[in-house]
Amino acid sequence: MTEIVALEALAVRVEPGQSLAIPVDGSGVAMAATAALLEGGIRDLRLICVPISGLQADLLIGAGCIASLETSAVSLGEAGSAPRFTAGIKSGAFTMRDSTCPAIYAGLLAAQKGVPFMPIAGIIGSDLLDVRPDWQVIDSPVGGARKVVVVPAISPDVALFHAPEADRAGNVRIGRHRELADLAYAAKRTLVTVERIVDRNLLDSENSAAGVLPSLYVDSVAVAERGAWPLPLWDEYPADEAEIARYAAMARSEEGFRAYLSTFLTHRKQVA
Amino acid sequence: MSADRERREILIATIADLLDGISHVAVGASSPIPAAGAMLLRARNELGGKPAVRISILGSQAHNFFTNGGIELFDCAAQGRVDAFFLGGGQIDGQGNINLVGTGDYPTNNVRWPGSFGSAYLYHLIPRVILFREEHSPRVFVPKVDFVSARAITPEVPRRGGPYALLTNMALFDFDREAGGFALRSVHPPFTPADVKENTGFAYQEGEMVRETKRPDAATLALLRGRIFDELAETYPAFARTMMQAA
Structure with a gap:
């Protein structure tokens, strides 16, 4: 059964060395839980961004929590490039596994269906095929003769995201953000933070x-x-653009990043 | 500031023209100018009684009708239900290949960009891909990209998608899929064809007469500075604010 626990207890369910899947900014990113992970000094995570990430990945990279990174992009959106990601690439701080958005969804879908790989359209001609030896180009086994790319299943050890509400049984409202379900179906374990727990049963009506x-x-x-x-x-609430811009400016240097991280963790504690 | 606004308004209006005739356009992450161009087309068709245009703007709640999560855009493209899309590139070469990864040796690139996003896939599947890059310089427009995020032409597999045009701060190019390269269509004032030549690192076709890119008319500007920047503010608040402050 789903357990309802304190934030710190949820964060310790993520263990060093595990693969951790996180959603795109705006889908429901568990930043408070990320602060708890940073506070706990998590190490050697194999981060999987579904299908891209921004501030969350950059914080984890900057704090040295990541052993490898599978993503289609890391960017702070309107606030510009992700400074710790860029610096980490240059210094070889983690193993980079470049991808393309639908290939990450295809990998999750394979895990969801319990098959070892998923065929996917396009990609042929891209140098991604050279840097991803785990992706293969095969002759289609059915239909007319043609090449098709196959990507291996992605089954993350842990999926982590944030949503508006859960009920007491642990049903979680994800709205039309079905990518959150894709994460959960494929992951071995799913951890969710919510704004609130509601007393009504979310499965009570077709509507909800x-x-x-x-x-x-x-x-x-x-x-x-x-x-x-x-x-x-x-x-629920829009992005705090000023805060993200402040991060983008401070994280350009290692010292600036450390200073930001320290105030970010303090701020999170005050909210909690 | 106002020169900057005028430049962007020409780009937005040109994008709306390039999209003419499509019924569904999708706009990816971090693309305020393409999003504004798509919204302009939608508003113009609506006011002119032309067929309705669907717009899917990634990251928007109001201008996005998908209900099946992040995968839906990609499924939709595979089904042939997306007519147009935009891709950029840290580097773009004369064969239409784009690099969104970085320069220098992979993986420890000395210049690293965010990553390939959906390009490797969508370039194969969406018929009218508009390459959009504001900076027009020899470091962007290179003879050969350092890393191919997405390849323009792949005779080894059937595909419906690929580059349709390239739009920059200086000029508009058409892409010729038969010839496998670009042809200069128009140059934005105050630039000249010679400026374009000097700032483009790859070879392209150029006719005897290259015309000036059309400036948006008064009705288009009124629409842009009113309804379009309002609509845009939901997804791109900082960009919309800058454009409205300049107006």
């Missing part, structure tokens, strides 16, 4: 059930108010 990830796929839930800050949470 349609936008809900059932508790079957959810291992742990913790309440974290404003848990995506400074990133946005749909229907």
